[in-house]
Amino acid sequence: MVRLRRSELTRLMRYYRLLSGLPDTDFSMFITSAQIGNALDVDPTQVRRDFKAVNLTGKGRIGFRRREVCDVLRLVLRFDETDDAVLVGAGHLGAALMAYTGFADFGFRIVAAFDNDQRKVGREVAGHIVKSARSITPFLKKHDTKLAVLTTPGDVSQTVTDHLVSAGICGIWNFSSCQLEVPKHVLVRDARISLGISELKYHLMKKPGAWLE
Amino acid sequence: MVRLRRSELTRLMRYYRLLSGLPDTDFSMFITSAQIGNALDVDPTQVRRDFKAVNLTGKGRIGFRRREVCDVLRLVLRFDETDDAVLVGAGHLGAALMAYTGFADFGFRIVAAFDNDQRKVGREVAGHIVKSARSITPFLKKHDTKLAVLTTPGDVSQTVTDHLVSAGICGIWNFSSCQLEVPKHVLVRDARISLGISELKYHLMKKPGAWLE
DNA sequence: TAGATTGTTAATCGATTAACAATC
DNA sequence: TAGATTGTTAATCGATTAACAATC
Numbered sequence: 001m002v003r004l005r006r007s008e009l010t011r012l013m014r015y016y017r018l019l020s021g022l023p024d025t026d027f028s029m030f031i032t033s034a035q036i037g038n039a040l041d042v043d044p045t046q047v048r049r050d051f052k053a054v055n056l057t058g059k060g061r062i063g064f065r066r067r068e069v070c071d072v073l074r075l076v077l078r079f080d081e082t083d084d085a086v087l088v089g090a091g092h093l094g095a096a097l098m099a100y101t102g103f104a105d106f107g108f109r110i111v112a113a114f115d116n117d118q119r120k121v122g123r124e125v126a127g128h129i130v131k132s133a134r135s136i137t138p139f140l141k142k143h144d145t146k147l148a149v150l151t152t153p154g155d156v157s158q159t160v161t162d163h164l165v166s167a168g169i170c171g172i173w174n175f176s177s178c179q180l181e182v183p184k185h186v187l188v189r190d191a192r193i194s195l196g197i198s199e200l201k202y203h204l205m206k207k208p209g210a211w212l213e
Numbered sequence: 214m215v216r217l218r219r220s221e222l223t224r225l226m227r228y229y230r231l232l233s234g235l236p237d238t239d240f241s242m243f244i245t246s247a248q249i250g251n252a253l254d255v256d257p258t259q260v261r262r263d264f265k266a267v268n269l270t271g272k273g274r275i276g277f278r279r280r281e282v283c284d285v286l287r288l289v290l291r292f293d294e295t296d297d298a299v300l301v302g303a304g305h306l307g308a309a310l311m312a313y314t315g316f317a318d319f320g321f322r323i324v325a326a327f328d329n330d331q332r333k334v335g336r337e338v339a340g341h342i343v344k345s346a347r348s349i350t351p352f353l354k355k356h357d358t359k360l361a362v363l364t365t366p367g368d369v370s371q372t373v374t375d376h377l378v379s380a381g382i383c384g385i386w387n388f389s390s391c392q393l394e395v396p397k398h399v400l401v402r403d404a405r406i407s408l409g410i411s412e413l414k415y416h417l418m419k420k421p422g423a424w425l426e
Numbered sequence: 427t428a429g430a431t432t433g434t435t436a437a438t439c440g441a442t443t444a445a446c447a448a449t450c
Numbered sequence: 451t452a453g454a455t456t457g458t459t460a461a462t463c464g465a466t467t468a469a470c471a472a473t474c
Binding site for chain 2: 465468473
């Protein structure tokens with residue numbers, strides 16, 4: 001089994017997006033590491049190294065077979081196997097994520113939504129009947145779901161997380177701007193809403209007026 | 214002026230979140246780099262180095278003054294100065310972001326929303342009357358707004374981006390899973406929705422059954 | 427003073443890039 | 451064959467961590 005670092009995974013995603021997005025009139029075409037590197041501003045050596053990490057080999061003087069690269073990347077990134085996730089916190093953001101249709105392309109599906117607000121429980125949000133937060137644990141036990149999307153207010157995020165973890169969740173996509181504490185076997189992926197803002201704001205300050213050039 | 218790298222900015226955000234979140238009964242208290250490092254799983258030397266980068270000095274045997282650290286970080290991260298942003302693409306995600314009340318804490322404000330769907334134009338979404346996409350350029354010229362939140366479908370993202378850039382936008386928070394091409398003076402910050410999913414999915418595969426331990 | 431913590435230099439680590447022989 | 455590109459090793463670069471004298 002291939003072990004990938006986060007930076008590699010990030011680049012593999014970008015390669016896939018580039019290659020799968022190209023016009024597919026002739027999908028057996030070859031593409032060189034230089035072409036890919038050029039398009040994505042990545043060193044060609046890095047591209048070859050990354051491909052090597054997922055056992056993709058090219059041909060001297062010709063490059064890599066586009067179809068093959070795409071297929072392998074889909075396999076490694078597991079886009080064709082659907083993973084189910086529960087969503088906790090059926091507010092605006094939760095609703096937006098539930099309504100988002102693009103997840104299917106990446107093999108990701110939200111199968112249930114929970115909220116502790118009794119006014120929301122029973123209501124339909126983006127095609128899902130919101131369930132009571134109390135029913136999270138039985139649901140997870142029954143359906144063996146391992147991923148969760150967390151869109152709760154920050155003050156309850158840790159409590160909810162503890163429940164999710166003890167019910168078997170091992171991957172959390174955290175949209176609340178709150179640092180979660182979890183056991184080592186659980187992966188938290190922060191959406192980093194506030195960090196995105198900070199970076200933009202910092203950029204503004206860094207180059208006042210630069211946009212006028 | 215201090216120049217910070219992205220990794221530093223990320224850590225500074227985490228320090229701020231930790232320190233501002235602590236109970237503020239005695240805000241003149243001191244905190245050591247070891248305490249911070251321990252709480253955030255960062256090397257204490259790294260903490261001191263990062264503080265040094267924003268001209269924060271501590272006292273031997275005592276540590277850093279919490280109040281002072283918070284104040285300096287707020288200043289560096291510019292949380293007390295509000296930056297305005299326009300939002301383009303008033304769909305579910307756009308609406309969720311418009312409805313999000315937490316932005317104010319970071320000195321960020323969405324001042325207008327645009328969409329090219331005539332059925333949405335004129336409607337109210339989360340307190341904003343959606344404006345026609347055609348009016349983006351005049352709006353930006355008039356209000357001198359430099360940041361944009363992009364929540365459009367992927368197929369129009371680049372076109373919209375080109376318009377935004379030529380109208381003076383120099384920072385784009387990109388929620389569409391699409392690689393944007395921009396001039397060097399423009400910063401694109403990708404929300405990386407699809408990457409978050411990939412990382413979670415990959416984690417699941419990496420350790421099948423690990424959550425059962 | 428004694429002792430804990432800072433500030434800073436040196437060492438380590440890992441990731442990126444350069445170089446080039448092997449390949450097609 | 452000739453020439454462009456791969457595969458891979460070595461060199462570089464930057465970021466992280468260790469060590470320790472200076473400080474309070």
